[in-house]
Amino acid sequence: xxxxxxxxxxxxxxxxxxxxxxxxxxxxxxxxxxxxxxxxxxxxxxxxxxxxxxxxxxxxxxxxxxxxxxxxxxxxxxxxxxxxxxxxxxxxxxxxxxxxxxx
Amino acid sequence: xxxxxxxxxxxxxxxxxxxxxxxxxxxxxxxxxxxxxxxxxxxxxxxxxxxxxxxxxxxxxxxxxxxxxxxxxxxxxxxxxxxxxxxxxxxxxxxxxxxxxxxxxxxxxxxxxxxxxxxxxxxxxxxxxxxxxxxxxxxxxxxxxxxxxxxxxxxxxxxxxxxxxxxxxxxxxxxxxxxxxxxxxxxxx
Numbered sequence: 277x278x279x280x281x282x283x284x285x286x287x288x289x290x291x292x293x294x295x296x297x298x299x300x301x302x303x304x305x306x307x308x309x310x311x312x313x314x315x316x317x318x319x320x321x322x323x324x325x326x327x328x329x330x331x332x333x334x335x336x337x338x339x340x341x342x343x344x345x346x347x348x349x350x351x352x353x354x355x356x357x358x359x360x361x362x363x364x365x366x367x368x369x370x371x372x373x374x375x376x377x378x379x
Numbered sequence: 380x381x382x383x384x385x386x387x388x389x390x391x392x393x394x395x396x397x398x399x400x401x402x403x404x405x406x407x408x409x410x411x412x413x414x415x416x417x418x419x420x421x422x423x424x425x426x427x428x429x430x431x432x433x434x435x436x437x438x439x440x441x442x443x444x445x446x447x448x449x450x451x452x453x454x455x456x457x458x459x460x461x462x463x464x465x466x467x468x469x470x471x472x473x474x475x476x477x478x479x480x481x482x483x484x485x486x487x488x489x490x491x492x493x494x495x496x497x498x499x500x501x502x503x504x505x506x507x508x509x510x511x512x513x514x515x516x517x518x519x520x521x522x523x524x525x526x527x528x529x530x531x532x533x534x535x536x537x538x539x540x541x542x543x544x545x546x547x548x549x550x551x552x553x554x555x556x557x558x559x560x561x562x563x564x565x566x567x568x
Contacts, residue, residue, distance in 0.1 A: 281507065281510055281529045282414075282529055282530055284507040284510065284511075285417045285421065285526075285529065285530060286413055286414065286417055286530075288417065288511070289413060289416055289417045289420060289426075290413070292413070292416055292420075292426070292430070293412075293413065295430055296412040296413065296416055296430075296433065297409075297412075299412070299430060299433055299434045299437065300405065300408045300409060300412055300437060301405075302434065303404075303408065303434060303437035303438050303440075303441055304401045304404050304405055304408075304441070305399040305400075305401055305404060305441050306401070307401070
């Protein structure tokens with residue numbers, strides 16, 4: 277018999293190499309990640325998805341700015357401070373007295 | 380540049396592995412994965428479970444490399460972890476280790492360590508199929524000892540360390556295993 281027992285034993289299990297390779301890789305130590313590495317790891321594997329998502333948000337924001345009118349003051353409604361300022365002095369003091377505040 | 384011999388390369392890799400360098404671990408484990416798997420699979424006689432045990436062994440080795448005292452003993456240390464995992468498997472699966480207490484029947488005819496047949500002598504006398512057949516029939520303790528002797532050429536002292544039994548026990552187990560092998564061949568012929 278030319279083949280050694282060791283070789284025969286290893287040959288008997290040679291079909292397991294692929295699985296063992298995967299097991300070995302899964303057991304290797306992982307380098308510690310910093311915040312930059314973490315963000316890179318987060319972004320790079322799915323950068324297209326992240327880019328599309330960012331573009332979609334930009335589009336939504338732009339449409340909102342363009343389409344929706346900015347809130348206009350209701351006609352006839354005055355600013356509260358202007359209203360107070362226009363009151364006669366005695367009425368103004370009375371309101372202050374009622375609300376418990378001082379001038 | 381002088382050629383790098385295997386032991387010094389291994390020492391360098393182990394030193395790098397202590398620093399958790401993935402490439403060094405990859406090299407070290409790649410070199411041992413098949414012999415280790417063969418040992419575990421033949422010892423517990425369950426190929427699927429052997430994958431789990433090899434994975435657990437690798438993970439434990441990476442995590443506990445600090446417990447390795449001598450870098451030059453990395454391989455026997457790794458096999459020692461696997462051996463303990465195998466014993467755990469036997470305990471948890473409640474499979475009985477046949478004749479694990481056989482060491483009480485140590486023959487008096489066991490000579491000193493020098494009388495251990497060389498691997499080459501064994502190889503010259505046996506055939507592969509007969510070896511496998513015998514391996515399956517051997518009690519687990521003897522099977523484990525014979526596998527370590529054949530697969531990695533561990534010394535008897537190393538086998539004693541790996542299996543956690545006294546040197547005399549290793550000698551007797553190996554002696555019984557080889558005698559059984561011899562008897563089987565004589566019967567066949």
